[in-house]
Amino acid sequence: MDAFTMVVMACVAGEPQCTTARISEMEFTTAQACEARVDDIIGTMTKEFGRRPEFKGRQVTYDVSCMDRTQLAQKFGITSSDT
Numbered sequence: 001m002d003a004f005t006m007v008v009m010a011c012v013a014g015e016p017q018c019t020t021a022r023i024s025e026m027e028f029t030t031a032q033a034c035e036a037r038v039d040d041i042i043g044t045m046t047k048e049f050g051r052r053p054e055f056k057g058r059q060v061t062y063d064v065s066c067m068d069r070t071q072l073a074q075k076f077g078i079t080s081s082d083t
Contacts, residue, residue, distance in 0.1 A: 002029075002070075004030065007020070007065045046060065
């Protein structure tokens with residue numbers, strides 16, 4: 001069964017570049033399983049941003065996608081997993 005990968009793009013207001021993260025877990029065997037972890041992962045990222053004094057009071061926007069191997073390859077040209 002193909003595992004899904006979560007791709008997160010976090011943009012902090014005023015920063016020239018966004019932060020990206022790719023999270024692959026074997027439990028992500030359905031899109032729903034991947035989506036169920038979104039709040040946990042976004043919460044962790046938000047806490048990390050909150051520890052950086054230069055980001056205090058700045059808005060963070062997130063774009064999250066849960067994709068299987070075929071979708072990753074089509075969208076980003078990713079052909080290998082990091083798990």
